[in-house]
Amino acid sequence: xxxxxxxxxxxxxxxxxxxxxxxxxxxxxxxxxxxxxxxxxxxxxxxxxxxxxxxxxxxxxxxxxxxxxxxxxxxxxxxxxxxxxxxxxxxxxxxxxxxxxxxxxxxxxxxxxxxxxxxxxxxxxxxxxxxxxxxxxxxxxxxxxxxxxxxxxxxxxxxxxxxxxxxxxxxxxxxxxxxxxxxxxxxxxxxxxxxxxxxxxxxxxxxxxxxxxxxxxxxxxxxxxxxxxxxxxxxxxxxxxxxxxxxxxxxxxxxxxxxxxxxxxxxxxxxxxxxxxxxxxxxxxxxxxxxxxxxxxxxxxxxxxxxxxxxxxxxxxxxxxxxxxxxxxxxxxxxxxxxxxxxxxxxxxxxxxxxxxxxxxxxxxxxxxxxxxxxxxxxxxxxxxxxxxxxxxxxxxxxxxxxxxxxxxxxxxxxxxxxxxxxxxxxxxxxxxxxxxxxxxxxxxxxxxxxxxxxxxxxxxxxxxxxxxxxxxxxxxxxxxxxxxxxxxxxxxxxxxxxxxxxxxxxxxxxxx
Numbered sequence: 001x002x003x004x005x006x007x008x009x010x011x012x013x014x015x016x017x018x019x020x021x022x023x024x025x026x027x028x029x030x031x032x033x034x035x036x037x038x039x040x041x042x043x044x045x046x047x048x049x050x051x052x053x054x055x056x057x058x059x060x061x062x063x064x065x066x067x068x069x070x071x072x073x074x075x076x077x078x079x080x081x082x083x084x085x086x087x088x089x090x091x092x093x094x095x096x097x098x099x100x101x102x103x104x105x106x107x108x109x110x111x112x113x114x115x116x117x118x119x120x121x122x123x124x125x126x127x128x129x130x131x132x133x134x135x136x137x138x139x140x141x142x143x144x145x146x147x148x149x150x151x152x153x154x155x156x157x158x159x160x161x162x163x164x165x166x167x168x169x170x171x172x173x174x175x176x177x178x179x180x181x182x183x184x185x186x187x188x189x190x191x192x193x194x195x196x197x198x199x200x201x202x203x204x205x206x207x208x209x210x211x212x213x214x215x216x217x218x219x220x221x222x223x224x225x226x227x228x229x230x231x232x233x234x235x236x237x238x239x240x241x242x243x244x245x246x247x248x249x250x251x252x253x254x255x256x257x258x259x260x261x262x263x264x265x266x267x268x269x270x271x272x273x274x275x276x277x278x279x280x281x282x283x284x285x286x287x288x289x290x291x292x293x294x295x296x297x298x299x300x301x302x303x304x305x306x307x308x309x310x311x312x313x314x315x316x317x318x319x320x321x322x323x324x325x326x327x328x329x330x331x332x333x334x335x336x337x338x339x340x341x342x343x344x345x346x347x348x349x350x351x352x353x354x355x356x357x358x359x360x361x362x363x364x365x366x367x368x369x370x371x372x373x374x375x376x377x378x379x380x381x382x383x384x385x386x387x388x389x390x391x392x393x394x395x396x397x398x399x400x401x402x403x404x405x406x407x408x409x410x411x412x413x414x415x416x417x418x419x420x421x422x423x424x425x426x427x428x429x430x431x432x433x434x435x436x437x438x439x440x441x442x443x444x445x446x447x448x449x450x451x452x453x454x455x456x457x458x459x460x461x462x463x464x465x466x467x468x469x470x471x472x473x474x475x476x477x478x479x480x481x482x483x484x485x486x487x488x489x490x491x492x493x494x495x496x497x498x499x500x501x502x503x504x505x506x507x508x509x510x511x512x513x
Contacts, residue, residue: 033057037263038284039224039241039311042174042191043127044085044330045102045377046146049174049192051224053242055263060288065309065334068349073339074485075351075382078113078369084379086371087227087359088177092133094364094421098160099371100128100141101379108160113369113381119160126152129191129227130177140207142188144174149194151175151201155208167210169201179231180207187231187251188213189239197222200239202251218245218254226266227359228314230276238298240265240278246298260292260301269315271323273297277344279325281311287332291315291325293344306347310334316361316368317344318386324350324368328357330375337370356380366419387419389454391484393492400464401497404471411459412445412492416452418484425449426460427479434479434489442469443476443494464496471499 035057041047084101091097091113099107104122109115125147133139137159144151145166151174153167169175173193180186188201197220201213223242230238237247242264245256259265260278270276274297281289291306306312310329317323321343328335333355338347356372363369366387373379392415402408416422426448427437444463452458462478478492 035285037282039226039264039266039280039282041283043102043146044373045127046124048146051192051241053223053264057285058262060286060307065336065352066349068336068352072348072350073384073386075337075370075384076485078381078383079109079116081107081116081118081371081379081381083377084118085373085377086379086381087129088131089360089362089369089371089381090131090133090139091362091364091369092135092139094367096133096136096159097362097369098131098133098139098141099360099379099381100131100143102127102377104128106131106141106160109381112367113383116381120163127174129175130179130188132178132180132186134180134183140178142175142178144191146174149174151188151190153178153188153207164208167207167213169210169213170199170215172196173199175201176225176227177229179229181231181233181235181250185235185250187229187237189225189229191227192224198224200247200251200254204250214252216252216254218247219243219256222256226268226278226280226313228267228269230268230270232270232273234273236270236273238268238270238276240268244268244278244298260294261290261304265292266311267313267315269317269323270298271317271320275317275320275343277315277317277323277325279306279312279315279327281313281327281329283311283329283331287311287329287334289325289327291338291344291347295343305344306338308338310336313357313359314361314370316363318363318366318368322386324361324370326358326361326370328353328355328372330355330357330373333375335372351382385420385485387454388485389416389420389422389452389483390418391415391422391424391480391482391487391490392417393480393490396492398462398492398494399497400495402464402466404469404499405467407463407465407467409461409463412462412478413457413459414452414480415457416454419454421454422452423450423483424452424458425481427481429477429479431477434477434491437479440476442466442474442496443478445478462494464494466496466498469496469498473497 039051088100104126106120128143130142150171151169155164173190176191190198225239225241235250243256265278266280289312290304292301313327335353337351339350361370428440474496480490
């Protein structure tokens with residue numbers, strides 16, 4: 001059996017035979033037992049290739065799912081993506097995002113992830129494993145044609161309305177993610193190769209066509225890499241899997257050495273030149289995952305700082321201190337998110353995905369999105385905002401008093417006291433609450449919707465019109481829906497007294513006539 005395998009077709013008999021060999025080997029030798037570690041089987045919806053390696057067995061204590069504590073971050077389900085196995089997401093702005101999925105699917109959101117539309121649906125044999133968005137309009141997806149065994153890209157310059165033909169990088173391998181350091185310098189790493197060590201593809205002039213790309217083998221003695229690799233604006237690239245490889249020139253030249261973990265690595269993330277993390281994990285013989293950290297640019301690595309009950313598939317840090325490790329295994333119905341606020345030295349459970357696997361996360365500033373999929377091949381997107389918008393409504397009550405048939409108006413000020421963009425939409429309700437909104441004939445407001453930047457304010461003009469109203473007292477509610485997670489619906493009471501005369505004076509003195 002080879003030291004690292006990725007090309008053998010899987011069968012039930014093969015898996016059972018491997019399991020029996022592992023059990024037999026463990027029984028016969030208690031020291032330095034070599035077992036067949038499996039990181040993943042790809043693609044998820046038609047697993048034909050195994051990412052694996054034969055390694056000395058690493059004994060670990062049994063792992064149990066750790067409960068998410070009360071101090072965890074408030075992750076929120078945003079949307080579901082039926083039939084989508086998402087492997088990468090990209091948000092060029094806080095509003096527009098893209099998701100790349102198996103079976104040739106690309107999804108798009110234009111409202112920050114609340115709603116998604118499938119903008120590409122090629123079906124078999126296409127499998128997208130990467131997406132990079134330069135802007136809301138310009139993006140590239142990467143992956144492979146499973147029938148031709150070719151690594152491919154497709155470009156769009158109109159927000160996904162139209163796409164280029166396939167840009168074929170090789171006809172001997174499957175590509176995974178695509179990343180760009182700037183408009184010219186890009187890198188694609190291969191997931192597997194049909195007959196040779198895995199290749200990397202790099203471009204120095206934008207990568208629009210196949211001839212813009214050059215091929216290089218990072219490690220002639222190596223094997224597969226994890227789907228996530230790091231490419232910084234400086235041109236420093238790192239990828240890890242069977243071996244850990246480092247490039248200082250956008251992927252043109254590589255230096256490789258053993259992985260950080262004694263089994264193998266997987267996802268690789270560097271927030272800057274010095275601070276980085278690698279994850280990894282296996283689904284056989286044990287289901288487990290791990291993370292290592294470096295503070296010297298990858299020269300040295302820590303021992304496992306996270307050791308959990310499912311593989312780590314993605315790492316995302318916002319700073320050198322604040323970040324997450326995510327993953328899972330749909331076959332054992334395990335998965336979730338771990339959080340660190342000390343650079344990955346310690347971790348705490350942040351989210352239990354309830355059996356969904358997480359392969360992809362992205363952020364814009366303090367807002368984070370992570371995509372999941374389940375054993376039925378349905379996807380979903382969860383979000384977290386560490387500095388969410390916060391609405392303040394002033395005044396909290398509006399009281400009008402007008403003569404019969406008269407009109408009046410007054411401003412209500414909405415202020416975003418938090419971060420990010422505050423969105424609002426205003427409805428009216430004649431009832432005691434906003435459960436049944438509806439038009440109130442004597443009430444109006446302008447504008448009825450909008451967005452407010454962090455620290456900014458927006459005046460809403462509230463108008464009352466007593467035309468056709470009998471003298472008396474009227475009341476209604478303004479129902480202000482916002483994306484403030486702590487106040488998604490603010491209620492503003494509006495009262496109108498028509499033809500009051502001395503009515504207000506009398507009511508103020510216990511209704512004495």
